[in-house]
Amino acid sequence: MTMETFPNAIVVSRKDWLAARRELLAREKELTRQRDAVSAARRALPWVKVEKEYVFDAAQGRKTLAELFDGRSQLIVYHFMWRHDLGNGCNGCSFLADHIDGANLHLAHHDVSLVAVSRAPLAALETYKQRMGWRFPWVSSVGSDFNFDYHVSFRPEELTSGDVYYNYRMTKASIDELSGISVFYKSPEGEIFHTYSSYARGNEEVLGAYMYLDLTPKGRNETGPRGDMGDWVRPHDQYDKGGSVDPMGGYRAANGKTECKCH
DSSP, X not given: OOTTTSTTOOOOOHHHHHHHHHHHHHHHHHHHHHHHHHHHHHHTXXXXXXXSOXXXXXXXXXXXXXXXXXXXXXXXXXXXXXXXXTTEEBHHHHHHHTTHXXXXXXXXXXXXXXXXXXXXXXXXXHHHHHHHTOOSOEEEOTTSSHHHHTTXXXXXXXXXXXXXXXXXXXXXXXXXXXXXXXXXXXXXXXXXXXXXXXXXXXXXXXXXXXXXXXXXXXXXXXXXXXXXXXXXXXXXXXTTSOOEEOTTSEEEOTTSXXXXXXX
């Protein structure tokens, strides 16, 4: 380490380091307890019964929302943002999706199914999924109100007005898709309930790469022109191939092909 690399670094004895570390540990424990309390409050949220029938295109054929549970009582849906104008998956959503398969190795054995849903043709999703080497279930909500009802897709008239409902408030948006996570429960009688949804930075908790980076001296190190993951995150098959993120947040590879950066 050099002071040029870390100009604010303070080098001390091991004794002084341990004292500072124990002080930080107290704050970390406080954060852990607060996270536990917030998680308990999340589980205590009231539920909303899902009355509408949603049907999706899946690799195995048409599936209802109930069938996405795959025999389990809990379902996590990742609303994967699809760029219709580019015909490709969102760069930030692709970053999150890289974390799904590892989690699914365990969630499937703990009464939880996790699937991705996008408002895009199934053939396009399957092509991108194969390219990225993912295994998780990914279904299409084309022809369904699902994305609109869970506030991750916006109709032309909403965009024309300049304001859309996203992350529990009206906000400016110039794009017809955004991302999110929604959670559902299915009772033994087959009734389905919506229990939770999260959007924007609320989904960072499942980004394991970010959690690892937060442990390091440089942290997320997003010090480029965008000041966010667009400064460095790329679809995992595009690293070391050049390219850049344009002012609108689209990833442009060295060959001129554009990918979306949605976070």
